[in-house]
Amino acid sequence: MATGKIRYIDTHTAGEPTRVVVDGFPHLDGESIADRRDALIRDHDDLRAGIVREPRGHEAMVAALLLESSVKECAAGVIFFNNVGALGMCGHGAIGVVKALHRLGKIDTGSCKLETPAGIIKTTLHPDGEVSVRNVRSYRFAADVSLTIDRGIEITGDVAWGGNWFFIAESPGISIEPRGIDELIELCCEIRRALQSAGVTGASGAPIDHIELHESLEEEDAGVRCFVLCPGKEWDRSPCGTGTSATLACLHARGQLAEGDSWTQVGPLGTRFSSSYIADGTAIYPTIRGNAYISGEGWLHFDEDDPFRYGIDCIDL
Numbered sequence: 001m002a003t004g005k006i007r008y009i010d011t012h013t014a015g016e017p018t019r020v021v022v023d024g025f026p027h028l029d030g031e032s033i034a035d036r037r038d039a040l041i042r043d044h045d046d047l048r049a050g051i052v053r054e055p056r057g058h059e060a061m062v063a064a065l066l067l068e069s070s071v072k073e074c075a076a077g078v079i080f081f082n083n084v085g086a087l088g089m090c091g092h093g094a095i096g097v098v099k100a101l102h103r104l105g106k107i108d109t110g111s112c113k114l115e116t117p118a119g120i121i122k123t124t125l126h127p128d129g130e131v132s133v134r135n136v137r138s139y140r141f142a143a144d145v146s147l148t149i150d151r152g153i154e155i156t157g158d159v160a161w162g163g164n165w166f167f168i169a170e171s172p173g174i175s176i177e178p179r180g181i182d183e184l185i186e187l188c189c190e191i192r193r194a195l196q197s198a199g200v201t202g203a204s205g206a207p208i209d210h211i212e213l214h215e216s217l218e219e220e221d222a223g224v225r226c227f228v229l230c231p232g233k234e235w236d237r238s239p240c241g242t243g244t245s246a247t248l249a250c251l252h253a254r255g256q257l258a259e260g261d262s263w264t265q266v267g268p269l270g271t272r273f274s275s276s277y278i279a280d281g282t283a284i285y286p287t288i289r290g291n292a293y294i295s296g297e298g299w300l301h302f303d304e305d306d307p308f309r310y311g312i313d314c315i316d317l
């Protein structure tokens with residue numbers, strides 16, 4: 001891309017940022033949002049990196065590119081991406097997108113559908129400002145998968161789809177709170193490496209790029225404290241919408257949560273999503289609910305002579 005400008009609205013959902021790209025992104029070939037996600041990675045991966053990485057963003061930033069959808073019932077199409085690549089869906093990001101669409105005057109309170117690479121989701125902007133997202137069909141793919149990780153301990157967990165691929169396990173004694181973050185990142189990286197070495201994948205050999213750890217909640221509500229390592233080495237500041245969806249799918253498969261019952265996920269910062277599901281045979285349609293806030297808006301500039309117009313790769317420094 002030569003010199004160019006990208007218009008954005010920044011939001012955060014339960015502490016996790018979403019940079020909503022509103023205008024200025026180059027044309028993407030393809031009709032479906034999944035095809036246009038592939039075109040984004042093929043033709044404009046440098047711009048993806050420049051939008052989210054330092055010096056314009058930071059490693060933990062997720063972006064949501066707003067596009068017109070060719071599906072009549074959808075208010076927009078959305079491609080989510082982070083510092084290392086594209087995501088199938090993003091729950092916290094979808095909540096941020098709804099708040100951004102409202103700010104742009106494109107939607108009012110009530111329901112609207114969005115097309116994502118993982119499928120169509122139905123969102124509701126409630127009068128109190130919270131947003132519900134009925135996510136794509138989610139399911140448990142493999143149960144009780146045991147792995148021996150680098151430090152020699154065994155971790156057993158489930159593989160599930162919630163719009164992204166997750167491996168979900170109990171935290172082996174590391175407390176899910178801000179001071180445990182570095183240790184949790186290391187542990188989840190070990191788990192991801194062990195999954196790769198053991199050839200454990202999602203459907204059709206898809207890599208499992210999200211690792212989710214749980215700890216019990218010290219309160220009456222049914223739920224967990226959770227930590228999610230995203231693709232790359234960043235952790236989700238929110239309780240992770242697709243991770244909550246994958247957890248609900250596992251609870252349904254185990255018969256541990258009934259359709260319609262409420263489930264709470266609390267992230268490492270203490271912020272929470274409430275959720276429930278509708279069963280569809282062995283799979284489910286999850287709904288997660290949370291809030292997002294507008295935190296900024298403006299234009300990103302990408303000057304041709306800027307040595308960092310496509311960002312700084314902090315992972316490989």
Ligand code: PYC
Nearest residue numbers: 090091092240241242
């Ligand atoms: O909320 O689904 C989510 C998510 C995925 C990656 C970061 N957040």
